[in-house]
Amino acid sequence: MDPRIDFHSGINQGVAPVTYGQGDRPPRGDYSQARADYTCDQDWAAYSAADHALYRRLHERQSAQLAGLACDEFIAAVAQLGEPDRIPRFEQLSERLHRATGWEVVAVPGLIPEEAFFKLLSQRRFPVTGWLRRPEEFDYVVEPDVFHDLFGHVPLLFNPVFADYMQAYGAGGLKASRLQACEYLARLYWYTVEFGLIATPAGLRAYGAGILSSAGELRHSVLSPQPQRLGFDLERIMRTRYKIDSFQATYFVIDSFDQLFDATAPDFTPVYERVGQAGELEAEERLESDRRF
Ligand code: PHE
Ligand code: FE
Numbered sequence: 001m002d003p004r005i006d007f008h009s010g011i012n013q014g015v016a017p018v019t020y021g022q023g024d025r026p027p028r029g030d031y032s033q034a035r036a037d038y039t040c041d042q043d044w045a046a047y048s049a050a051d052h053a054l055y056r057r058l059h060e061r062q063s064a065q066l067a068g069l070a071c072d073e074f075i076a077a078v079a080q081l082g083e084p085d086r087i088p089r090f091e092q093l094s095e096r097l098h099r100a101t102g103w104e105v106v107a108v109p110g111l112i113p114e115e116a117f118f119k120l121l122s123q124r125r126f127p128v129t130g131w132l133r134r135p136e137e138f139d140y141v142v143e144p145d146v147f148h149d150l151f152g153h154v155p156l157l158f159n160p161v162f163a164d165y166m167q168a169y170g171a172g173g174l175k176a177s178r179l180q181a182c183e184y185l186a187r188l189y190w191y192t193v194e195f196g197l198i199a200t201p202a203g204l205r206a207y208g209a210g211i212l213s214s215a216g217e218l219r220h221s222v223l224s225p226q227p228q229r230l231g232f233d234l235e236r237i238m239r240t241r242y243k244i245d246s247f248q249a250t251y252f253v254i255d256s257f258d259q260l261f262d263a264t265a266p267d268f269t270p271v272y273e274r275v276g277q278a279g280e281l282e283a284e285e286r287l288e289s290d291r292r293f
Pocket of ligand 2: 149152194
């Protein structure tokens with residue numbers, strides 16, 4: 001799940017569906033069953049044997065590449081998702097997660113509006129899309145599906161510091177909505193939660209969900225000489241646009257989850273002010289002041 005979202009209303013039952021951009025693709029989830037906070041029931045019985053088999057293949061492919069590329073905290077927690085051979089029941093997963101960090105996962109029909117997303121995070125409830133991609137989308141799916149949301153995001157919610165960061169992000173999102181600064185805050189999510197790298201004694205590792213659930217970008221983000229890798233810099237990140245249809249041109253590297261939490265703890269009101277004045281940067285832009293890895 002991520003907050004790159006845009007309203008697209010067109011039904012008069014339940015809540016309004018949400019789709020990416022101005023595209024004419026219909027929303028994939030069933031929004032008519034969603035509650036006012038956009039959560040719904042998982043309907044585990046509705047998954048077919050083919051769905052579970054596809055989940056197993058996705059899980060296998062990603063798990064096989066984690067060693068040496070994913071951060072240790074992620075690798076340690078993947079097993080907590082449950083049996084790798086079928087889509088987990090959210091209720092059972094939530095029990096384990098709640099015991100670890102007080103978080104739970106809740107089902108949603110698909111993309112949800114920013115405010116609803118922030119609110120759930122601030123309540124330590126992580127929204128997970130119910131539907132699974134189709135077999136022909138094995139390598140790439142445009143919108144987040146249940147595999148991306150679970151495999152990519154949930155393992156790190158077992159880490160206490162990262163779990164607190166996600167809640168703080170949600171509360172910060174509600175505030176950013178009032179300050180009309182959601183675009184800046186969305187970039188922070190993008191370059192940390194979705195595409196973040198972390199420096200460890202053993203070398204660079206991935207912790208971002210968009211990388212960890214991707215067939216090709218995991219290797220690319222950590223090993224390819226092509227992209228630039230820059231030290232975490234809050235205001236630099238908030239100024240930097242991002243690509244949604246290709247591998248990232250720039251990744252930002254944190255030293256620790258504590259650094260991420262501490263750097264984002266101060267009041268962002270003056271930060272947004274400065275970022276607005278400093279102006280936007282293209283995804284591949286370079287600055288003198290960048291700390292390169
Ligand atoms: N400190 C931020 C604020 O005052 C809130 C925040 C915390 C945002 C963590 C993102 C991540 O707005
Ligand atoms: Fe995501």
